[in-house]
Amino acid sequence: MSNSIFQHKQTAHCESGVISNLLGHQGLQISEPMAFGIGAGIFFGHLPFVKVNGVPGTTYRIWPGAIFQRVCKRLGVKMESEKFSTPEKGMLALDKAVAAGIPVGLQSSVYYLPYFPPSYRFHFNAHNLVVYGKQENQYLVSDPVMDTVTTIDPESLSQARFAKGFPAPKGKMYYPVHVPAKVSLEKPIQEGIAQACHFMLKVPLPMFGVKGIRFLAKRVANYATNPGDRKATLYLGNIIRMQEEIGTGGAGFRFLYAAFLQEASVVLKNDQLSKLAGELTQTGDLWRNFAFAAGRVCKSRSASDVSYKELSEMLMTCAASEEAFFRKLAQVKF
Amino acid sequence: MKKEEVPQDSDNLHEGTFKQIMYAVDNSGNYVQVQSAGWEPENIALDQAWEEVNEKVKAARARVAAGEISPVAYYMEKNLMDLALLANYVGKFQWQVKRHMKPGVFKKLSPKMLQRYADAFKVSVTELVQVK
Numbered sequence A: 001m002s003n004s005i006f007q008h009k010q011t012a013h014c015e016s017g018v019i020s021n022l023l024g025h026q027g028l029q030i031s032e033p034m035a036f037g038i039g040a041g042i043f044f045g046h047l048p049f050v051k052v053n054g055v056p057g058t059t060y061r062i063w064p065g066a067i068f069q070r071v072c073k074r075l076g077v078k079m080e081s082e083k084f085s086t087p088e089k090g091m092l093a094l095d096k097a098v099a100a101g102i103p104v105g106l107q108s109s110v111y112y113l114p115y116f117p118p119s120y121r122f123h124f125n126a127h128n129l130v131v132y133g134k135q136e137n138q139y140l141v142s143d144p145v146m147d148t149v150t151t152i153d154p155e156s157l158s159q160a161r162f163a164k165g166f167p168a169p170k171g172k173m174y175y176p177v178h179v180p181a182k183v184s185l186e187k188p189i190q191e192g193i194a195q196a197c198h199f200m201l202k203v204p205l206p207m208f209g210v211k212g213i214r215f216l217a218k219r220v221a222n223y224a225t226n227p228g229d230r231k232a233t234l235y236l237g238n239i240i241r242m243q244e245e246i247g248t249g250g251a252g253f254r255f256l257y258a259a260f261l262q263e264a265s266v267v268l269k270n271d272q273l274s275k276l277a278g279e280l281t282q283t284g285d286l287w288r289n290f291a292f293a294a295g296r297v298c299k300s301r302s303a304s305d306v307s308y309k310e311l312s313e314m315l316m317t318c319a320a321s322e323e324a325f326f327r328k329l330a331q332v333k334f
Numbered sequence B: 001m002k003k004e005e006v007p008q009d010s011d012n013l014h015e016g017t018f019k020q021i022m023y024a025v026d027n028s029g030n031y032v033q034v035q036s037a038g039w040e041p042e043n044i045a046l047d048q049a050w051e052e053v054n055e056k057v058k059a060a061r062a063r064v065a066a067g068e069i070s071p072v073a074y075y076m077e078k079n080l081m082d083l084a085l086l087a088n089y090v091g092k093f094q095w096q097v098k099r100h101m102k103p104g105v106f107k108k109l110s111p112k113m114l115q116r117y118a119d120a121f122k123v124s125v126t127e128l129v130q131v132k
Helices: A014-025 A033-038 A064-074 A088-099 A154-161 A187-199 A211-220 A223-246 A251-267 A271-300 A305-331 B039-064 B073-078 B082-091 B092-101 B101-109 B109-120 B125-129
Strands: A042-052 A055-062 A080-082 A106-110 A127-135 A140-141 A150-152 A174-180 B019-024 B031-037
Touching: A014 A033, A014 A174, A033 A064, A033 A187, A033 A251, A042 A187, A042 A211, A042 A251, A055 A064, A055 A251, A064 A080, A064 A150, A064 A187, A088 A106, A088 A127, A088 A154, A088 A174, A088 B109, A106 A154, A106 B019, A140 A154, A150 A154, A154 B019, A187 A211, A187 A251, A187 A305, A211 A223, A211 A305, A223 A271, A223 A305, A223 B039, A251 A271, A251 B019, A251 B031, A271 A305, A271 B039, B039 B073, B073 B082, B073 B109, B082 B092, B082 B109, B092 B101, B109 B125
Parallel strands: none
Antiparallel strands: A042 A055, A080 A174, A106 A127, A106 A174, A127 A140, A140 A150, B019 B031
């Protein structure tokens, strides 16, 4: 265990950022894109039946916690992870860890984090942050999506850690107990890429992967009649937010994954990967064009059938581009 | 996205202080981290989500004043909760919380139950009972 001061690095996404920061503290330097890629974080899913505040869910990433598990498994990192039955027990365990000088990762709700701008505080329970100390009854926080370190009062932190709803964090606290002194990244990278291709191309359900993008495209085409104008703009707004809000790196994690491929091509000395990174950058730009067009529809508040059809076609183009990209990525020989 | 194209559409929603990280390519084609002050489509979407919330809160406040619903319904909207989440916080079934949204039922709630709602909404019992 090292007792050096915790190095805060701002990252695009909370989960891969916490992994990168926590492991870096233990001497294992691994960048955020690398963590995201090894954890096969890139994904797509559209779930019209799972509604959050009456709006269907869309995701551009794998489910929360998955990146973490995969990175630890592939790099041979052992994590201690605990959940608690009561806030008292959870805060006591945190105090103990902090007193022992161990920076810990915490799952929390965004709604109860006072250091976020109020406009971002929705009931989102799968945020990750690091607590690395306590001073004058304030916890020292390294939140990976924040510019600098910050502090939080015990009451707010307790509320954030024990927020109710789905997924309930139940005070989840985790920290590495064993980090290998030397890791080889070759195999973890290859496994991560293979898994990402599998999830994007081969999940046999219409809502996920490249199929999921087409599924969404077909629904968007009919947004004018179902769910109708007013709700449709809310639905579109949610798609944009999932794609562009803090923690996505823009373009729904596509640029983040491209950055990973670029890094991977250096590690594996494979030029094909860096070429593919360039292709994914273009796909990311297609997503941005879509967000821009969708934003305009949101702003105008009412849209003709034609504009929904156009948005739908843009999504189809994204789908085609991603399919071509992942098929090539799956073929890369290492 | 090129480094120079990283959007800097600042917006009062970000309160000018909050900058997020984006990955973009520099002139030699390498990915680098760049701070972004926000992007217009995201600002629109976020604005819109809050407008929706504010409208619901306003409507609920009017209905409380008209005696149609109890403050529980108003504070639920104000705290961006839905029925399931609120029920979870106060440890009741959804149908029970729904009943508590009737002004007549709300009036007869025990001090203990009122306290539980007040805790869930982070307000005092006095504030809970008297919606401003």
